[in-house]
Amino acid sequence: METIKAISSRTSLKTQLSSKPVEQDKINQVLEAARLAPSARNLQPWYFVVITDKKIIEEVVTGAFSEGNQIAKQAPVMIVICADPNDDVVVAGKEYYLFDLGLAMENLLLAATDLGLVTHPMAGFSEGKLKGFLGIPETFRVAVITPLAYPISGSYTDSAQERLKQRSRKKLSEITYLNRWGKSLKVG
Amino acid sequence: METIKAISSRTSLKTQLSSKPVEQDKINQVLEAARLAPSARNLQPWYFVVITDKKIIEEVVTGAFSEGNQIAKQAPVMIVICADPNDDVVVAGKEYYLFDLGLAMENLLLAATDLGLVTHPMAGFSEGKLKGFLGIPETFRVAVITPLAYPISGSYTDSAQERLKQRSRKKLSEITYLNRWGKSLKVG
Numbered sequence: 501m502e503t504i505k506a507i508s509s510r511t512s513l514k515t516q517l518s519s520k521p522v523e524q525d526k527i528n529q530v531l532e533a534a535r536l537a538p539s540a541r542n543l544q545p546w547y548f549v550v551i552t553d554k555k556i557i558e559e560v561v562t563g564a565f566s567e568g569n570q571i572a573k574q575a576p577v578m579i580v581i582c583a584d585p586n587d588d589v590v591v592a593g594k595e596y597y598l599f600d601l602g603l604a605m606e607n608l609l610l611a612a613t614d615l616g617l618v619t620h621p622m623a624g625f626s627e628g629k630l631k632g633f634l635g636i637p638e639t640f641r642v643a644v645i646t647p648l649a650y651p652i653s654g655s656y657t658d659s660a661q662e663r664l665k666q667r668s669r670k671k672l673s674e675i676t677y678l679n680r681w682g683k684s685l686k687v688g
Numbered sequence: 689m690e691t692i693k694a695i696s697s698r699t700s701l702k703t704q705l706s707s708k709p710v711e712q713d714k715i716n717q718v719l720e721a722a723r724l725a726p727s728a729r730n731l732q733p734w735y736f737v738v739i740t741d742k743k744i745i746e747e748v749v750t751g752a753f754s755e756g757n758q759i760a761k762q763a764p765v766m767i768v769i770c771a772d773p774n775d776d777v778v779v780a781g782k783e784y785y786l787f788d789l790g791l792a793m794e795n796l797l798l799a800a801t802d803l804g805l806v807t808h809p810m811a812g813f814s815e816g817k818l819k820g821f822l823g824i825p826e827t828f829r830v831a832v833i834t835p836l837a838y839p840i841s842g843s844y845t846d847s848a849q850e851r852l853k854q855r856s857r858k859k860l861s862e863i864t865y866l867n868r869w870g871k872s873l874k875v876g
Contacts, residue, residue, distance in 0.1 A: 503694040503802040507721045507795050531864055531873075533695045535857055537794060540811045544858050553867045589811060595786065596811060599831050602790020606725060607695050609791075610798065614691040623728045623777060623784060635869035643787050669723055670732050676719055679741045681823035685719075 501614045509660055510613040511667060514620035516659040517574040517649040526615050527552075527577060530648065533611035534581075539600035545583035546604045549634050552577055560633050565645075566624030575647030580634065581605055582642040601643040612648055616656040619646045689802045697848055698801040699855060702808040704847040705762040705837040714803050715740075715765060718836065721799035722769075727788035733771035734792045737822050740765055748821050753833075754812030763835030768822065769793055770830040789831040800836055804844040807834045 501509075531548055539545065551557050554576075561573040572578070581601050588597035605621060612619045621644040630642055651659035678685040689697075719736055727733065739745050742764075749761040760766070769789050776785035793809060800807045809832040818830055839847035866873040 501691050503689050503691045503798055504717070504721065506691040507724055507799060510724070510726075512726055528860070529692070531860055533692065535860055535863065536695055536698070538698075538700055538797070538809055542856065544863070546863055548864045549867075549869060550864060550873055551867055556867050591811070592815070594815075594829055594831070595783065598783065598786035599790040599793075602787040602792075603794045603797075604790075605787075606791040606794035607798075609726070610691055610795075611695060621726055623779070627779070627782075634867075637869065641782055643782070668730065672716070672719055672723055675723065675732070675734055676736045676738060679737075679739055679744050679822075681737060681825065685738055 506610045506613045509657065509664065510609055511660050511663045512620040513618040513651070513659060513663060514569065514571050514647065516618050516651045517572065517647050518652045519574050519576055520650045521576045522617060522648055522650065526617065527648065529615060530608045530611045534604040534608040537600070537604035537607045539603065540589040540596040543588050543600070545587040545597045545600055547582050547640070549580040549582070549636065550577065551580070556633070560630060564626045564629040564633060565622070569622050569624050572620065572622065572647045575649040577648040578645055579608070579648055580630070580642055580645045582636055582640045584639045585641060586639065598643060605644060609646070613656065616650070618649050618651050618656065618659060621646045694798045694801045697845065697852065698797055699848050699851045700808040701806040701839070701847060701851060702757065702759050702835065704806050704839045705760065705835050706840045707762050707764055708838045709764045710805060710836055710838065714805065715836065717803060718796045718799045722792040722796040725788070725792040725795045727791065728777040728784040731776050731788070733775040733785045733788055735770050735828070737768040737770070737824065738765065739768070744821070748818060752814045752817040752821060753810070757810050757812050760808065760810065760835045763837040765836040766833055767796070767836055768818070768830055768833045770824055770828045772827045773829060774827065786831060793832060797834070801844065804838070806837055806839050806844065806847060809834045
């Protein structure tokens, strides 16, 4: 899939998760995409816990996810992205590990979209419980978790169609300035 | 360009910046890619200051960039990505604005790569001075700045070749676990 197409058709699809297994090769491809992201001083603070054991997925979702995210239990794969904030640059309280995890995560999401797989990065979970279930060390912080799955029916494009129609984003003119804060970029 | 190709060939190329102007349409396309990123609760905290005025680029780079980043002065376009941390979710000190800016920035970088343009996200700058030059409000934090430019010579692929050969990343086996922290994913 073309890059711009993957960027524009990537959307969060927790309601479209098939329980059909995802091949190990595809799991590796999305992790490989994440691995290639840039990071501050190339420190690469990211770690990924990939859950494929159904019992552990059940335990984690039921025990640590917010109510609205319980639907993710369907997924055959869950990927947790986390880091130790001490492993990355901090500038006057600006903790770059989170920025760097965002860079890596977007690569992962786009690679999944390209492979026809659905994702949904979720921040609604009990971090303490999640870390407990998975044995993630005390000093680490979990940024998000995403299910990775085939869509319930049809292709990725079919599954995403309705959701993309409803997608809500600020206009470019609301979030961009030219040369100085407050000066319109006139992007039409 | 195929998504996986853009992800694998994206690299930071501050030594390859041509001063040739970048068309407004291409600037808009990379901003549009950033705009479509996901964010916590869809809060979209991102703002972009696009600098195309040569005098302002000169002033900002000379006055606010670290020594190693002075070379970016060549670029015809600089893009600053920033947000007010109060505009996004905070969970026990975990400030999601940085994660969300990372998601948006990676879309921007990949769209640029796809268009044959070079980028280099930089965190080495004086945030106070930069905000002063551009009039960015007190409460905002700048995550990174990237030049956006055509490569000095040849295509993107030509320009990136040497740098990609030298790219250093942790192995997948060092950063991934299966089902539980410490348990090898065996990614070969």
